[in-house]
Amino acid sequence: MTIKKNKKEKLLEILFLFFAFLSNILLVGIIIILFKESLPLFKEIKVLDFLLGRHWYPTYDPPEFGILPLILGSLWVTIGSLLVAVPLGLGAAIYISEIASTNLKEILKPAVEVLAGIPSVVLGFFGMVVIAPFLQNVFKLPTGLNALNASILLGIMAIPTITSISEDCISAVPRGFKEASYALGANRWETMIKVTVPAAFSGISSAVILGMGRAIGETMTVLMVAGGAAIIPHSFLQPVRTMTATIAAEMGETAIGSDHYFALFGIAVVLFILTLIFNIIADLVAQRFRKRIV
Amino acid sequence: MLNISNRKWRELKQQIGFMTVRLAALIIFIILGILLYFIFSRGIKVISWDFLTKMPEKGMTAGGIFPAILGSFYLTMGAILFALPLGILAAIYMTEYATQGKIIRIIRIGISNLASVPSIVFGLFGLALFVNYLKFGVSILSGSLTLGIMILPVIIRASEEALLLVPHGFREASLALGATKWQTIYKIVLPNAIGGIITGAILGVGRVAGETAPILFTAATFYIRKLPDSVFSEVMALPYHIYALMTEGSHPKEQKAIAYGASLVLIIMVLGINLLAILIRNYYRRKKKW
Numbered sequence: 001m002t003i004k005k006n007k008k009e010k011l012l013e014i015l016f017l018f019f020a021f022l023s024n025i026l027l028v029g030i031i032i033i034l035f036k037e038s039l040p041l042f043k044e045i046k047v048l049d050f051l052l053g054r055h056w057y058p059t060y061d062p063p064e065f066g067i068l069p070l071i072l073g074s075l076w077v078t079i080g081s082l083l084v085a086v087p088l089g090l091g092a093a094i095y096i097s098e099i100a101s102t103n104l105k106e107i108l109k110p111a112v113e114v115l116a117g118i119p120s121v122v123l124g125f126f127g128m129v130v131i132a133p134f135l136q137n138v139f140k141l142p143t144g145l146n147a148l149n150a151s152i153l154l155g156i157m158a159i160p161t162i163t164s165i166s167e168d169c170i171s172a173v174p175r176g177f178k179e180a181s182y183a184l185g186a187n188r189w190e191t192m193i194k195v196t197v198p199a200a201f202s203g204i205s206s207a208v209i210l211g212m213g214r215a216i217g218e219t220m221t222v223l224m225v226a227g228g229a230a231i232i233p234h235s236f237l238q239p240v241r242t243m244t245a246t247i248a249a250e251m252g253e254t255a256i257g258s259d260h261y262f263a264l265f266g267i268a269v270v271l272f273i274l275t276l277i278f279n280i281i282a283d284l285v286a287q288r289f290r291k292r293i294v
Numbered sequence: 295m296l297n298i299s300n301r302k303w304r305e306l307k308q309q310i311g312f313m314t315v316r317l318a319a320l321i322i323f324i325i326l327g328i329l330l331y332f333i334f335s336r337g338i339k340v341i342s343w344d345f346l347t348k349m350p351e352k353g354m355t356a357g358g359i360f361p362a363i364l365g366s367f368y369l370t371m372g373a374i375l376f377a378l379p380l381g382i383l384a385a386i387y388m389t390e391y392a393t394q395g396k397i398i399r400i401i402r403i404g405i406s407n408l409a410s411v412p413s414i415v416f417g418l419f420g421l422a423l424f425v426n427y428l429k430f431g432v433s434i435l436s437g438s439l440t441l442g443i444m445i446l447p448v449i450i451r452a453s454e455e456a457l458l459l460v461p462h463g464f465r466e467a468s469l470a471l472g473a474t475k476w477q478t479i480y481k482i483v484l485p486n487a488i489g490g491i492i493t494g495a496i497l498g499v500g501r502v503a504g505e506t507a508p509i510l511f512t513a514a515t516f517y518i519r520k521l522p523d524s525v526f527s528e529v530m531a532l533p534y535h536i537y538a539l540m541t542e543g544s545h546p547k548e549q550k551a552i553a554y555g556a557s558l559v560l561i562i563m564v565l566g567i568n569l570l571a572i573l574i575r576n577y578y579r580r581k582k583k584w
Contacts, residue, residue, distance in 0.1 A: 005474060012476050013391050019380055020387035023450070024404030026443055030411065033422045091318025099312060100319070108319055115326050117568050119504025121533040122333065122557045128540055129550065130332055156329075159322060189308035210410075217412025219507040220537060244414045244507070251418070251511050256426060268418045272411065279410035283403075 034269045041065065041262035050266060056230040056241075058250065058260040065263040069232045071270065073240035074216050076233045077150040077226060081215040084155025086208055089162030093204075096163070097170040098192055109164075116160035124224030127153045132225065139237055143227065148236040150226035154218055158211035165210065169203025169289060170196055203289035206282045213278035217271065219244040243267045330561075337558025340551055346559070354517065354539065355548035359556050361518055365434075365529030366563075368522065369513060370502045372438025373445060378495050380442075381449030382484075388450075389457040390479055409447035413507040416444045420512040435525040437513020444508055445498040452494020456487040489578025496571035504564050506533040516542060532560045 041050070045065060053066015096108050131152060132144030173196050181191040197204070227239020228249065247264050254260040344358055351357030384401075392398045420440030430436040460483050468478040506514075514534035522529050539553040 009474055009476055013387075016383055016387035016391055019383035020392070020401050021404070022380055022384055023408045023446060024401065026446070027404055027408050027411075029423070030415065030419050033419055034415070037418075037422050088318045088322055091315040092322050095315040095319040099315065108323065111323055111326055113568075114565060115322070117500060117504075117564050118329065119506075119533055119560055119564055121504065121506045121536050122561055123329075125536055125540060125553055125557050126329055126332060129554075130328075156325060163322070187304060187308050189311040190304070193311065213410055217410075217414070219412065219414040220533075224537065224540065244412060247414050247418065248507060248510055251421070265418060265422075268415050272415050275410050275412055276407060279407055283406060 030272070034265055034272060038262050038265035038269050041259055041266050044259060050263070051270070054232060056246070058254075058263060063259060065259070065266075067243065067246075067263075067267055067270065069230050070241055070243045070246050070267065072232055073147075073226070073230075074242040074244070074271075076147050076236070076240055077154055077222060077242060078212055078215045080147060080151025080236060081154030081158050082208065082212060084152055085158035085162055085211055085215075088155070089159040089207075089211070090166055090204065092159070093163045093166035093170060094192060094197065097167045098188075098196065112160050112163050115156070116164075120157065120218060120220040121224075123153050123157060124221040127221060127225035135237075141237060143239065145225050145227040145239060146237050147226060147233055147240045150222045150240070150242075151236065153221045153225060154215040157218060157221065158215050161211040161214055162207045165207035166200070166204045169200040169207070172203070173199045199292075200289070202285050202292065206286035206289065209278050209282040209285065213275045213282065216242075216278070217244060217275050219248050223248045243271050247271075333554065333557050333561055336551075336554040340555030341558060345555055350517065354543055354552070355545045359532070359535060359552065359559065361521055362530040362532045362535040362556065363559065364521060365514075366503055366532040366560075368434050368529060369437050369441060369509065369531055370499050372434055372525070373441035373502045374495055374499055376439060376442035377446045377449045377498065378491075381446055381494075382453050382491060384446075384450045385453035385457055386479060386484075388454050390475070390483065405447045405450055408443075411444075413444060413505060414510075416440055417508045417510050417512060419443075420508060425512055431526060432511070432513060432515070432528050433526045434513060434522060434529055437509045437529070437531075438525075440508045440512045441502045441505060444505070445502055448498045448501060449494055452497065453487070453491050456490025456494065457483060459490060460486045486582070489574065489582070493571045493575040493578075496567055496574065500564050500567040500571065503567065504533055504560060506531075506537055509534060532556060532563070536560065 045053075050065055050067060051071070052068050053064060054068050055064040055066045056069055057064040092108070092112070096105055100108060127149050128145070131149050134144065135141065135146070135149055136144035177195050177199055178191050181195045186194065222242045223245040226242060226245060228241050228245060229239040230241045230246070231238075233240045247267055250260070251264050254264065346358060346363065347360050348358030349360060388398065388401065392401070417440065420436055420443075424430045424436035424439050425432055430439075464482050464486065465478055468482045469475070473481070509531055513529055514531045515528040516530070516535070516538040518528060518530055536553050536556045539549040539556065543549050
């Protein structure tokens with residue numbers, strides 16, 4: 001009786017263990033499928049020509065599969081989004097955690113959560129119907145669908161990540177740090193800028209890197225507002241095309257097993273590796289923060 | 295004299311600093327306000343009972359968005375039905391069984407990296423695996439599975455948190471009475487964690503309902519003649535519908551108006567779902583005081 005019971009218990013544990021590893025299994029599955037579906041392309045062209053090629057003409061005869069303009073497009077809008085999101089997101093985090101009254105906090109924190117909940121397609125829509133005409137008028141452009149528009153929207157999307165994680169990290173800085181600073185005669189602002197924020201720096205950096213990872217992987221908003229020109233960007237007022245938008249726009253029209261199909265999976269591999277790197281760095285930095293503070 | 299001006303200067307700097315960060319918070323608040331204002335003020339004019347319950351008409355330039363709402367409902371339900379049991383089982387291992395730090399670390403790396411995979415990559419994965427390889431086609435099933443995989447990390451983390459909130463004494467009391475580990479989990483731990491798990495699941499629904507990229511090639515279509523009748527049917531979905539209205543078709547003006555309405559419906563759905571999750575969380579928190 002007991003032996004039977006023990007066996008059942010042991011079996012259940014193994015079952016649970018399997019499901020706990022499901023995320024890892026899926027991750028490996030994703031890697032295998034991405035590589036399997038992109039490798040045939042690299043029998044035709046060299047990896048370096050793919051990564052550093054300056055022309056993306058997948059439907060020309062002969063086609064050209066150079067994704068440098070797409071990689072640069074993604075990097076431009078990602079960096080642009082950080083220029084929007086870091087000052088606003090970090091400023092708001094400092095304000096919410098250190099200055100705002102309890103009542104204001106009760107309004108601001110849910111507002112940031114609501115912003116996080118807005119679907120990306122709705123933001124893209126907002127970018128098309130509100131921000132694009134505005135940019136077109138202000139800068140006298142032929143179209144408001146460009147890198148600047150995408151940067152603004154991606155910035156708005158990254159703000160909740162940056163604000164809420166930074167706020168947690170700033171709040172986690174031990175009180176003793178601040179009290180020591182006040183005791184030395186520093187005022188509240190000096191304490192914040194010279195003690196609290198630097199103590200939370202690694203946590204804040206990890207928030208920024210996570211926000212970056214989100215921005216570079218975001219599809220719908222950039223697909224709708226970035227303009228879609230696969231050229232190497234020179235200005236924020238130009239239309240650009242990102243890796244994600246290319247996959248989303250072109251996969252529907254390619255034949256399975258064509259070079260174009262393989263190339264789009266190749267882009268997904270690059271994208272996957274980039275976000276993986278961002279995520280690993282963010283994790284390492286966050287660990288450093290925890291070790292320092294605790 | 296010098297001292298006083300120095301102090302004044304420092305105070306001025308503090309004032310400017312406070313102003314700057316206050317301004318940052320204010321700008322975020324204003325951005326949210328403008329966004330909601332535009333969608334609400336334009337969208338509300340389009341929304342009516344017919345808009346919510348009728349099929350689209352005249353090549354998407356008139357009529358309602360019912361099939362898109364229904365399609366989003368099917369896809370999110372499918373995703374949760376798939377991800378919730380798997381997520382709970384994974385969380386049970388993490389909180390109840392795992393003892394070795396190394397195994398937990400490896401599992402956590404998997405969860406965290408799965409969560410960071412871009413949504414369009416999930417879409418390609420679903421296309422290659424479910425649509426093409428397993429021959430589910432562009433269907434509710436393929437889309438639900440793809441979305442389900444995507445929110446698995448969210449569900450695992452939420453379930454884990456909920457399980458950890460159950461006090462240790464509960465488990466010890468049950469074990470002391472001679473119950474086995476599984477009996478303890480099944481009869482004591484899970485029932486006490488259910489509120490938190492439901493909250494996590496609903497938050498997952500809120501995220502999935504707004505996702506577009508994963509269903510682009512696995513489930514969604516711009517127009518269907520009849521409502522889906524099996525899990526192998528293609529569906530319209532609300533987020534995809536908004537995208538298609540803005541990028542396809544030949545009547546931008548009429549389509550834009552419908553897109554405003556659809557955006558408002560989507561925002562209300564997503565925020566409503568999140569609000570529901572918060573209410574349920576608060577209800578269980580009040581009920582359970584350990």
